[in-house]
């Protein structure tokens with residue numbers, strides 16, 4: 077079932093998108109209709125105007141989901157499942173063409189040769205103008221000026237159309253011919269071409285290990301794939317082409333020898349370290365320009381015109397052959413479209429960091445699979461499941477061994493035969509140490525539970541200690557004045573600023589995190605309980621005094637219930653803040669927890685996983701809040717009515 | 719006999735900030751016999767609440783003595799029950815839990831408590847409302863609960879600070895009758911503070927008109943409208959000429975006091 081859904085995720089998305097579109101249109105229609113019929117009495121600004129309106133909530137959700145589908149390329153994949161595969165074949169051609177295109181003014185303004193000539197000439201002028209007077213002897217100066225002049229002459233030789241040799245000319249002709257041949261193949265279209273069985277067996281877009289299946293799955297794709305293979309050969313030939321006439325070779329050899337000559341004596345005639353530095357770096361800057369020019373990659377201005385025309389025509393033909401693919405690419409694949417890197421095709425656009433909704437759900441279900449052997453869970457820990465916890469472990473944890481020591485009697489000794497004779501104390505000790513099997517209880521387990529557990533334990537202690545202290549601070553001058561400075565000094569520090577310290581002291585596992593969260597919860601609980609307690613109406617306190625209640629009874633029966641709304645609001649806030657702090661703390665250190673998953677996902681740039689964790693955190697945070705709100709309305713129905 | 723004796727009672731507040739001294743009360747002397755019904759009237763700020771708070775034990779007088787039944791008043795106590803203007807009910811408790819609050823604090827057994835609570839809810843006309851949360855009650859019902867909560871503790875002296883101030887005219891009249899009935903049936907000593915001259919006349923066997931700066935008893939009346947009110951309708955009493963005469967006299971008195979305050983400043 078799950079595998080089927082995973083395989084058909086594009087189809088599921090197609091249905092979902094359709095449903096969302098219908099929902100969106102319906103909710104807008106319904107919303108507008110209801111707005112028209114609105115009560116005339118509800119003038120603008122009347123708070124009543126905002127009540128109700130669930131259809132707008134539906135409209136908002138549908139909008140968000142559709143935007144998500146769109147920007148994650150989910151719509152493209154749902155309705156054009158083959159598009160990415162075909163565009164991948166086109167991308168292959170583009171990649172193969174790129175060495176040739178790099179030389180041409182396609183996608184740029186100038187031939188690369190023109191760029192090179194202009195840039196190097198400029199730099200030669202600059203270098204010549206900044207000749208360091210006094211650093212070189214007159215002879216050396218002459219030699220260096222000669223090197224610069226020869227380099228300039230070299231550019232001249234390259235640019236002269238009459239100097240290009242015949243072999244290079246005919247090779248360029250061959251390249252042009254090959255490209256034109258490919259162009260006519262593109263014009264002929266994919267007739268008669270069939271994808272291989274191997275290609276058709278590939279997992280669909282987004283399902284397999286590859287982001288986009290590589291082998292062509294459509295006739296058109298097969299054509300582009302074939303073209304790309306030929307282009308690879310043409311590019312190889314093209315890259316071997318050099319413009320190296322005899323005159324250029326002569327100039328290169330000469331200049332090289334001159335540079336070597338100057339270099340040999342570079343350390344003579346040196347009077348100071350500064351001079352040495354100047355000599356070295358100047359010669360280097362001259363040599364750097366020369367070295368960029370000694371490979372014969374500059375062609376005369378018109379030599380590549382034919383290649384340029386041929387490639388331009390071919391690209392035009394490819395665009396024609398793409399047909400609807402181009403429109404799909406432009407509309408449904410926001411961003412640069414499908415790109416081929418060295419070995420794979422990737423989605424280059426917003427979908428790189430915004431995974432498709434169905435992929436996020438699929439990732440979540442993989443994580444949620446409790447079977448670790450099948451590849452479920454994350455890094456050897458389940459997401460959320462249960463495990464059998466031996467009761468003995470719990471007993472061993474909570475019952476201190478020392479309690480047995482206090483009991484009367486003594487521990488066992490060994491007898492004459494060398495056997496150990498245990499007493500009742502030995503048996504109790506085994507019990508206290510958790511060595512006696514007492515059965516097992518089911519216990520929650522997994523990353524989510526680890527995170528929850530930390531928050532819950534911290535909240536438990538925060539409430540247990542914070543509420544009484546807060547209440548006393550609300551009624552007692554000593555408690556208020558004594559504890560106020562301490563709490564006010566640590567509370568304003570952002571919890572995460574404490575984290576490095578606390579994690580060092582208490583360890584990066586549960587202890588440290590729980591303590592950190594405890595600090596957060598404690599401060600919030602103290603403050604809210606204190607506010608609640610000190611906000612008790614004086615007349616209520618006086619009334620209970622007159623009714624004969626003792627101070628303790630007033631605390632328990634009047635001040636505590638009176639502070640309950642504030643306390644519960646405090647709990648609600650504290651849970652939210654703890655949750656936020658926890659995830660950040662787990663990202664700092666540790667090996668389990670939702671924040672840990674996100675931290676790993678971040679380091680490997682697994683955006684699906686990042687979104688899954690964001691989703692989990694958001695939903696759990698929402699869940700906490702809903703539970704607290706329900707709890708508040710159940711526990712304190714009198715809220716705001718006192 | 720538990721009479722309330724008040725001797726040379728003075729109370730001076732230091733206003734926070736300015737440090738100015740306010741003579742809220744100066745040399746108050748009176749004795750209230752057991753079973754008497756006293757109403758206190760006066761312009762705002764003449765120290766009525768201050769007086770009541772001292773009798774209840776919430777404030778310590780600057781000088782002078784207060785004793786109930788020969789015992790000096792030193793802090794709040796169950797023998798002096800208080801009814802506040804806004805009821806001061808515990809909104810997290812039901813009606814019956816509110817009423818038996820004092821009894822629970824004394825650890826009275828549940829069965830006895832229940833019997834007493836039912837009896838008093840019956841008297842104040844709230845039978846059947848025991849399990850209702852107090853925030854669902856109307857203002858008049860809330861004041862009935864406050865009365866029951868005070869009376870169930872069986873105090874010797876009942877102190878009421880504008881108990882009917884927040885109620886509408888009709889409810890107010892019903893509550894006035896109820897207070898008179900309770901006074902007769904229980905024979906308790908009652909001090910009731912009010913802003914309404916009519917109410918003070920109707921509910922006062924004795925009536926103090928107080929004057930401000932310094933707070934003092936300006937004039938004392940002995941009236942029999944309260945006794946009359948036990949048998950006749952309150953509205954009839956209000957029609958009587960001698961009732962109207964006293965009412966006009968007191969209104970003029972208070973009016974003049976207010977004038978003096980305005981002109982004095």
Ligand SMILES: Nc1ncnc2c1ncn2[C@@H]1O[C@H](COP(=O)(O)OP(=O)(O)OP(=O)(O)O)[C@@H](O)[C@H]1O
Pocket residue numbers: 731732733734740741742760761762763764765766767768769
């Ligand atoms: N805690 C206090 N600190 C300072 N001054 C106070 C305090 N309580 C009351 N006073 C002052 O004492 C005077 C009497 O106050 P009190 O509340 O007794 O008046 P009142 O007669 O009850 O007025 P009202 O009819 O408006 O309730 C007022 O001038 C008031 O400003």
Ligand SMILES: [Mg+2]
Pocket residue numbers: 766767768
């Ligand atoms: Mg008052």
